[in-house]
Amino acid sequence: MRGRGRMRRISFVWFLMAFMLMFSGTSLASQSSYVVQSGDCLWNISNSTGVSVDTIKQINGLHSDNLSIGQILNLGGYSAPEVVQAPTGDSSTYTVVSGDNLWDISRKFGTSVQNIRALNGLTSDALNVGDVLKVNGTVVYNPPVSRAGGNVSGSRVVEKAAQYLGTPYRYGGSGPGGFDCSGFAKYVLGQFQVDLPRTAASQYGYGVTVAQGDLLPGDLVFFACSGSGIDHVGIYSGDSSFIHSSSPHSGGVIYSSLTNGYYANTYVGAKRVIR
16 A cells, blocks of 8 residues: 555656656747737736737738737847946947847937937947947937928928828838728828838827927827727827828828827827927
């Protein structure tokens, strides 16, 4: 009887060890993938995993911010970037290494992509290994100027945006043949030499924060339509209205009102990218 009891205890120990190994393997696997849940958006998945929105989209071949419940996203085994305290003083530098992008660097140093670009005179997000970037310092904001030499006016931006009224909504679209929301904002502002990031969440990190009561035509207005992160953007046109590429079921590029219950409830904030 004692022999049988000992064998049972040994069998139980082996079973327990096997279970722990199996669970450990599952945990390791979960670090390199993420299953989309109800209410998820790329913005909150990025915040919870430490992998940038642009990186998630790149390694999963996503052309828009749209996700489906149950969708498995590959995170490429990334871990959250280490947050480092930026050195004190008027300026500090960072040397670009393989795999770096402006979004991750800005998070490391508690600054914004726009500030890094302004400090270093960058006109795009492209980086080269070995580049030495200023990541801390005083930035003088110079508003974009028109090709005629004057400051870009918000009314001109709205006039340009209105030329595309009725253009169909297209997932991942960023041209006159079809736009998604951030593709529309990027395309229109691009006509005035304002190079916005590609996604609504990334665009929110660009420009100067504006209170809703101080909005001017041409400002970007942002929304968290899914309720858990910025996933929609439009161009303010005045009188509490904005122009945006809404959805496939709403007519594509249309005007909407900030006082509308849906957009009033999902409004997050605004940024001024021109003056």
